[in-house]
Amino acid sequence: MAEVALQDVGKSFGATRAVGGLDLTVGDGEFVVLLGPTGAGKTTTLRLVAGLERADTGRILIDGTDVTALPPAARNVAFVFQQYSLYPHYSVYDNMAFPLRAPGQNLSKDDIDRHVHETAKLLRIEAKLQNRATQLSGGEMQRVAIGRALVRQPTIFLMDEPLSSLDAKLREDLRVELKRIQRDLGATILYVTHDQLEAMTLADRIGVLSQGELVQIDTPRAIYETPRNIYVARRLGSPQINILDAGLLAIAGVPAGAAKIGARPEDVLLRCDGGAAATVRAIEHLGVETLVLLEVGEGLVHALLGGAAPFAVGDRTTIKIRERAAIAFDAQGDRIPPPPDRAREAAYGT
Ligand SMILES: Nc1ncnc2c1ncn2[C@@H]1O[C@H](COP(=O)(O)OP(=O)(O)O)[C@@H](O)[C@H]1O
Ligand SMILES: [Mg+2]
Structure with a gap:
């Protein structure tokens, strides 16, 4: 895994400043959650790290290497989207094997098979490998989407509200599993959500975003007990x-x-x-x-x-x-x- 650093990263769309001068380092093996309401700049931040958007200002470093000008494929980051983006007519196995069969991967059939089975085991979806994606429940589909990110063994995971389309019970189950997998793999994860409970339970550190700016970043406990201002105080805690x-x-x-x-x-x-x-x-x-x-x-x-x-x-x-x-x-x-x-x-x- 790797460390990712954003240095004074800014991005505007016309007159809308989506991300303004963001400074943020996600340490090797760290789970950082950016918490903010709709429009706070969460998705844009992830897209900037992935290389799906170009920053107007600042630099993005992965393990010390400046990747600001590199295309997505050269960054080796995996993106899990809010909506499961599976190929519906493929089996679970083929969905997960897909990134491994991409040109340039040069993996043998056996290697692919091993990676897919290991990941399916980790996510507890081994029994579903031959199912079509459309035959899965929402929670299973999102697990496969996470699995597809995992098999590639990326240096960094970017997750955009991956649990938000699931019902409360599934969200809770997957939350626990995601944390377990992250610990087992020592994965570096930058995860964004508007759900304070997810932030509190998953994060090593929470960054609270408001209008594209990082208001405070610290451990969940420190943010809960010593919020920097009323905005932050209101974002954590229920009721x-x-x-x-x-x-x-x-x-x-x-x-x-x-x-x-x-x-x-x-x-x-x-x-x-x-x-x-x-x-x-x-x-x-x-x-x-x-x-x-x-x-x-x-x-x-x-x-x-x-x-x-x-x-x-x-x-x-x-x-x-x-x-x-x-x-x-x-x-x-x-x-x-x-x-x-x-x-x-x-x-x-x-
Ligand atoms: N492609 C785009 N074109 C124009 N405006 C955009 C685009 N992407 C995001 N924005 C604007 O940037 C701001 C931040 O959006 P976004 O990063 O999607 O926030 P979040 O994910 O926190 O809801 C919003 O005001 C949004 O409307
Ligand atoms: Mg978003």
Whole structure:
């Protein structure tokens, strides 16, 4: 596998700047997920790395070699698209063997056979090798599409929302498998999605994209706990973080200059001593957890409780934010780091 580096890469389509000055390195064997809404520039970024688009500015390096001007075929990257792009009239076997039979590969029949069987085993689709692509379920088709990328043994995998057309259960299964395969192969993967759960579960590092720019890149945990601004805070976590006026709840240790306070629903405590008065406005049972919507003064706050909520709509209760869990933002929406002693305490868990 290989390392890929984007240096100040920019790409516009007419007046639309799809990607603006992107700096990003995906390390050898690393799984990086770019997270962003539709139109953030995710697909364009992958197409630039693959060589399907030419960058207006900047350079793209694969293992230190400048590939910016090289055609796709010279880059040895594999692209898995959002929609399975299989040849419907071919068998699974032939779909997977296809890239190995391309001119220039010079592989023997036995070599091709071995590669296809090894990959099918890895993806657990060996039993389906003789099926036609049209005889597969959506999840199986996407596995074959991933398999077709794997057999080529590319240096880098580019994956464009490969699970987004699958139903929730399949998405979950394939997510787990993709992570396992990546670990087994030590694969370098640049994966893009708008799904925060995929980003959180798959990524070694998440890059949060907004309008073609990388707002923050870090481990899932660091991004969740110390988002750079409100935009990033809202992109991770389900149910979404509460963004409250700083004066809404009396919170100890809020730094000067805080205009907004971010509080994850799991950090909102109810029925607590010294909390503010609140009224229950709605209750949603999510299974193992319950989401409670509360009215506090002029604001609304979501609280996520483990188990069933001992409340009914209209009940009065008290509310506060778990100590040290509040995230402060200034008037521009940028995070204000806690004063040093609080940061140290948080790091040591005291
Ligand atoms: N071939 C193209 N021609 C014109 N505009 C494009 C083209 N490809 C992408 N764009 C524009 O660039 C922006 C980023 O698109 P894209 O990379 O597809 O975003 P994402 O994959 O995050 O949804 C969007 O505004 C989109 O409309
Ligand atoms: Mg896209």
